[in-house]
Amino acid sequence: MKKYQSLKPYLLLWSTQSLSALGSTMTGYALILWLYRQRGSALETALLSICSYAPYVLVSIFAGALSDRWNKKRTMLVCDLLAAMGTVAVLVLLKTDQLEPWHLYGLNAINGLMNTVQQPASDVAATLLVPKRYYQKTSGLRSFSSSLNTILHPVFASALFGFFGMEAVIAVDLATFVIAFVSLLFFIPVPEASTEDKPREKLLTAAKSGLAWVGANRLILNLILFLAFINLVASAYNAALPAMLLSRANGGETVLGLVNAVTGGASLVGGVIATLLPSPKNRVRAICGSLLLSMSTENFLLAFGRTPWAWCVGAVLGWLPIPLMNANMDVIFRSAIPVDMQGRVYSCRNTLQFFTIPLGYFLGGLLVDRVFEPLMASVSQDSLPALLFGLGKGSGAAALFFVLGLAGVFVCLIFTCILGRTHEANPDSE
Numbered sequence: 001m002k003k004y005q006s007l008k009p010y011l012l013l014w015s016t017q018s019l020s021a022l023g024s025t026m027t028g029y030a031l032i033l034w035l036y037r038q039r040g041s042a043l044e045t046a047l048l049s050i051c052s053y054a055p056y057v058l059v060s061i062f063a064g065a066l067s068d069r070w071n072k073k074r075t076m077l078v079c080d081l082l083a084a085m086g087t088v089a090v091l092v093l094l095k096t097d098q099l100e101p102w103h104l105y106g107l108n109a110i111n112g113l114m115n116t117v118q119q120p121a122s123d124v125a126a127t128l129l130v131p132k133r134y135y136q137k138t139s140g141l142r143s144f145s146s147s148l149n150t151i152l153h154p155v156f157a158s159a160l161f162g163f164f165g166m167e168a169v170i171a172v173d174l175a176t177f178v179i180a181f182v183s184l185l186f187f188i189p190v191p192e193a194s195t196e197d198k199p200r201e202k203l204l205t206a207a208k209s210g211l212a213w214v215g216a217n218r219l220i221l222n223l224i225l226f227l228a229f230i231n232l233v234a235s236a237y238n239a240a241l242p243a244m245l246l247s248r249a250n251g252g253e254t255v256l257g258l259v260n261a262v263t264g265g266a267s268l269v270g271g272v273i274a275t276l277l278p279s280p281k282n283r284v285r286a287i288c289g290s291l292l293l294s295m296s297t298e299n300f301l302l303a304f305g306r307t308p309w310a311w312c313v314g315a316v317l318g319w320l321p322i323p324l325m326n327a328n329m330d331v332i333f334r335s336a337i338p339v340d341m342q343g344r345v346y347s348c349r350n351t352l353q354f355f356t357i358p359l360g361y362f363l364g365g366l367l368v369d370r371v372f373e374p375l376m377a378s379v380s381q382d383s384l385p386a387l388l389f390g391l392g393k394g395s396g397a398a399a400l401f402f403v404l405g406l407a408g409v410f411v412c413l414i415f416t417c418i419l420g421r422t423h424e425a426n427p428d429s430e
Contacts, residue, residue, distance in 0.1 A: 010129040010138060013188050016180040017122070018145035020080070023176030024111070025149055026157040027087060028052075030169040031104055033161055039101065047101075051108040053358050055116040060350035063117040072121045072128070073190040077181065079118035084177045086110045091170045120346040125190045127334050127342060139330040140275030143323030147267030154260065210344030213337070214352075219422045220336060220345075223287070223329060226415040227353045230291060233408045235360025236367070237299065240397045240404075243368050244302065245311065247394030255308045262315040270323035283328040288416040290321035290328075295408030303389060303402035364400070372396030 032048060066075075086107045093099040130138050160168045214221050245251040245259060280286040298318025301310050337345045373396030379385045389398040 236364030239364025299405030
């Protein structure tokens with residue numbers, strides 16, 4: 001294990017921050033359960049996600065510029081502390097029976113803002129702590145912890161919330177925060193990127209320089225745009241999935257939980273595979289192939305499948321390749337972007353890549369409720385749409401999955417051609 005000695009600071013950072021992320025995600029999940037119990041409104045619970053994503057879209061570019069100017073370790077510590085203070089405020093309001101939905105929207109907005117500032121600092125810190133030869137392996141570790149979080153947080157949060165209440169979930173969240181905060185403060189030295197002989201830019205100028213760098217590097221820009229279109233399709237999928245699985249004859253809450261668990265398990269296995277696999281000869285081709293496999297399988301199995309077995313197979317095929325895509329994307333970004341530019345470039349990526357997510361959620365819900373469900377309710381029993389997607393509530397969501405599958409495959413094929421030409425023009429861009 002001596003050859004991994006240089007990774008010890010990063011492994012401590014990764015493990016403690018992953019633990020803290022699990023606690024935070026548990027609180028977010030439990031707050032959704034609490035709010036739905038109080039109000040019974042899907043729209044009000046959906047606003048929690050909108051409030052979390054809004055800071056990414058609105059302030060990411062400036063957050064990255066600030067992150068490049070600030071000490072990375074201090075930035076991460078301050079962001080963690082402010083997010084924890086928001087969680088404590090929710091606990092106090094809960095204990096005094098004064099907690100209202102708008103408090104939760106404010107908490108999610110604060111947490112989203114802190115994540116927006118912290119993420120580029122954390123990404124750069126990882127680059128500074130990890131030798132280049134371990135980029136792919138550490139990317140696989142991040143996918144592994146993210147997938148494990150996906151599997152565990154609904155189980156732990158539901159159990160704690162059901163048996164001990166919201167206070168117990170928040171207590172676990174704060175305990176994991178303390179572990180991560182103390183570890184980073186006292187035991188993880190994070191070096192700073194060299195900024196010698198570089199004049200200090202104004203904030204707006206620094207943000208513009210990030211956009212300019214992205215615009216001047218076609219491979220990075222095209223990869224970001226590729227993921228933006230994929231996120232549009234994927235978020236519409238996320239909006240339609242509960243509507244279909246909860247409504248189908250063979251569905252229900254247990255089946256929805258099963259499919260989500262299988263999704264997390266497939267991502268977990270994919271993260272392990274990404275960590276163990278050797279570097280591919282062509283990372284761009286690996287990214288395109290991974291997304292094409294995902295988009296051309298799961299959506300169609302959800303559209304045509306009638307059993308939990310078919311839906312679970314779709315989840316495996318759809319999510320197993322994603323960590324491999326993420327790992328290769330991560331290596332390209334870390335290798336191509338200068339360290340002193342990474343914060344602002346990552347933030348530009350966040351804005352350009354994630355603005356389609358709330359749009360996709362909105363479109364997915366709108367299309368299910370206003371277009372596809374009414375359309376499927378009007379078809380005859382012996383029609384082709386009824387044969388393909390079934391009848392009754394949930395068939396409209398199934399029809400939408402068919403459309404999403406076609407859209408996903410089309411996007412992958414188009415960008416495979418675009419990225420192939422870009423990579424041929426810039427063979428050293430990886």
